[in-house]
Amino acid sequence: MSHSVGAAPAAGVQRPWRQRNAVSWMRMGRPGRRDGACGRWPVSTRDLGPIAIAAIVAAWAALWLIARPARMPVGTFVGQLLGAESVLLMSVALVLIGALSHVESFFDAIDRAAIWHRRAAIVGLLLLVPHIMLSRNARPAGVGGQLGALGMIGLVVLAAWAVLPRWRAFVPAALHAAVAALRHAPPVKLLVRVLGGYERWRALHRTTGVFVAFGFVHGLLNGTPFPAAPVLRAAYLAMGDRAGVLHPS
16 A cells, blocks of 8 residues: 655554654754754754853953963962953943844843843952952052052942842841831932932943943053963953943943
8 A cells, every 4th residue: 555745654654764854853943942942953042142151251261271471370360360351241241231132132032131231240340359359460550550440449339329229139138127227317318319310320321331441441551461471462452342342432
């Protein structure tokens, strides 16, 4: 008994190996899958954004490790590396917030892209702590050191300002009543009036690029690995240029 072309085989009749393999392949690449995968690609489109950020950070660290100056102390080098990673993550945060509508498909939604913007900025700020503790530079800091301090202060103020409305998420529940009572203290009321509401924060949040640029120039002027590692200096300049740090708007 013969079967017509394209007809399903009778019950109990097993498809040839090639046909079974083709059917499996078609099912894998069938459009409309909820996980967003296509064909044999194991990663969904919405995960490409976070994966790209992790890959960039890892590649940046690998480049620094490969081009590390031979005679630089380990602690100093680690401090400088963390400072460079901080500038990189801040630059990534700037790129994300400036191109949300273009990158949202790589993060599943525009809200998730904004979350990764905040994550990159927060991790970048946290890396400044070991950077300051470990970095050593025999040369006077000069203008570079002043710009670095201004950039760090500005970024910390903007970050603190951003999380203040969400203070309940960061303060233990046992302290909520005490913190809420402080809101009625005259100094706190004055601070609230000075800071204003969301619109004022949003206007000042646009200066983030300026403070990141301060930190970038600080690294360029005071980065101790750069004189002995021109590859790192060139990569640092290229990173700042591609991220728009060299010409903040």
